[in-house]
Amino acid sequence: MQAYAYLNSPPPVGYGKTISQPFIVALMTDLLEPQPGDVTLEVGAGVGYQAAILSELVNQVYSIELIEELALDTRRRLRNLGYRNVEIGVGNGYYGWSEHAPFDKIVVTAAPDLIPPPLLAQLKPGGKMVIPTGIPDKQQLILVEKSEGGKLATREVLPVRFSELDEGDDFAGAA
Template sequence: MSDPDFTTLRQLMLAEITAKTIFATSYLGKAALRRLVMEAMGKVPRHEFVPFELRPYAYVDSPLPIGFGKTISQPFIVAVMTDLLDVQPTDRVLEVGTGLGYQSAVLSELAQRVYSVELIDELASQARRRLADLGCSNVEIKVGNGCNGWLEHAPFDKVIVTAAPELIPPALTYQLKPGGKMVIPAGLPDAQQLIVVEKDASGSLTTREIFAVMFSTLEDAESG
């Protein structure tokens, strides 16, 4: 497929995200996502972050396999999670679960710096290459156990997790700045909820469930 074809498909993807957001108004509390989030979704070429043989399906609103039993998230979910995170231009963001780097690329359009942790070495290597090819110079990736966050660069203004633990890892809430926000899917495999965690100025946490989701399990390298 040619670049103009992908551009057209990306515009159709944005239209579908817009429509699904309207239907999710009761969950999200609004009928439209932030303009900057939609612009980032419209700019990042999702076809560059899927296996080559799946490129024709890159803009279908569905998760797609990327190898190692992992998936690239559904575009609507990426857009919603990014919107809920409320990324600001000065934010330093921790991402847990790099995959092939699509969510990292979207965040790179919005944040000052993105620190992303990926458990699987080969996925991390591919993500680095794909992000470098697109000039995403404000993303740093390391191979490691995402449940531990990235202490060397903590605290973070925002944290986003793209795989689901049963319980929110304590290290991630610890590494979140007072006034910060985390978006994370969590729960048993058949009962996951997308959750927004906020830490107030005193360090107290509040959580809010958005809607039911289905993510790959966040693996803990130390218990596997």
């Protein structure tokens, strides 16, 4: 991992997966406009990079990882580094984490074909979600804003290429 420290490319994390390159992490974080009191959901914990950044900016981060071993390693890593406002769960992020909803902000680091209805339902009125969507060769990074009245507005930000979001089994629980 150290070899990737100064590169703007997606570093591998094992299990045939990568995490987002630093530019994309920064862009997605900026689009969220995180605030100190926010409760934020991250879909796709990876190695905890995005969660660690968000934890410095918001009150609480809940992060879901589909791969149990990766989630356990990430949880241990973040605890050892002193991050106490991050909780890592094992499960399918397509379904969000209803136990801790609603969320002020949601960031998704894998691409479903369409925005998952459970994530929209768990986004608090006045909240924002950043999510890549689309088929593998035609993905767009989307900013979703939910008005105080619950109306949704979306904006395409830029073309991207992310791993596909699994739409299989429901959430499993905390790691």
